[in-house]
Amino acid sequence: MQMGRAESGSEIPLQRCADLVIISDTPKGRGVFATSVIPARTVIDVCPVLVLGLEENAKYIEKTQLYHYTYNWPIVDQHGKKKVTQAIILGLGSMFNHSTQEQNVGWERDLKGLVVTYRALRDIPAGEELCISYGARLTFKDADSVVALSEEDEIKQLIQIELD
Ligand SMILES: C[S@@+](CC[C@H](N)C(=O)[O-])C[C@H]1O[C@@H](n2cnc3c(N)ncnc32)[C@H](O)[C@@H]1O
Numbered sequence: 001m002q003m004g005r006a007e008s009g010s011e012i013p014l015q016r017c018a019d020l021v022i023i024s025d026t027p028k029g030r031g032v033f034a035t036s037v038i039p040a041r042t043v044i045d046v047c048p049v050l051v052l053g054l055e056e057n058a059k060y061i062e063k064t065q066l067y068h069y070t071y072n073w074p075i076v077d078q079h080g081k082k083k084v085t086q087a088i089i090l091g092l093g094s095m096f097n098h099s100t101q102e103q104n105v106g107w108e109r110d111l112k113g114l115v116v117t118y119r120a121l122r123d124i125p126a127g128e129e130l131c132i133s134y135g136a137r138l139t140f141k142d143a144d145s146v147v148a149l150s151e152e153d154e155i156k157q158l159i160q161i162e163l164d
Pocket residue numbers: 027028029030031068069094095096097098099140141142143144
């Protein structure tokens with residue numbers, strides 16, 4: 001028997017897809033990119049999570065940078081009431097940026113096993129960023145959103161096109 005290995009209890013296989021890089025200077029900060037094709041349904045990573053207490057989250061974490069890296073995590077409190085706290089995702093999971101239109105990675109919580117599994121939603125070509133959905137309420141300005149031009153800027157742009 002191997003030392004330190006639990007004799008009973010569940011074992012969660014960890015898996016991480018090869019051929020991924022982090023690129024630092026993107027409009028979304030650091031991001032995860034594919035360096036070769038990732039076939040649809042590939043498990044990209046299985047990330048253990050650290051579930052925060054409701055109080056420690058409200059008192060400390062929400063006031064720090066770490067808050068921008070947490071996921072909603074459903075729990076049942078000591079009175080049996082359903083609540084939503086936050087969890088820190090360890091591993092690559094915290095590095096995935098958000099895309100509203102072009103998500104290519106889906107994620108699933110395992111509330112019992114305390115892991116999140118990330119899986120390719122479609123074939124992801126080499127060079128593409130791996131993006132998930134953070135949901136509808138973003139706490140930052142989406143770098144993908146098209147900035148609407150003011151009427152004045154639109155006219156300026158039209159004049160420029162005619163001059164070119
Ligand atoms: C979980 S982190 C992702 C990794 C992060 N880019 C980094 O450099 O550490 C979440 C943060 O990434 C940035 N981010 C993610 N998706 C973005 C998007 N669509 N547009 C702009 N910023 C984004 C925001 O600053 C957000 O708070």
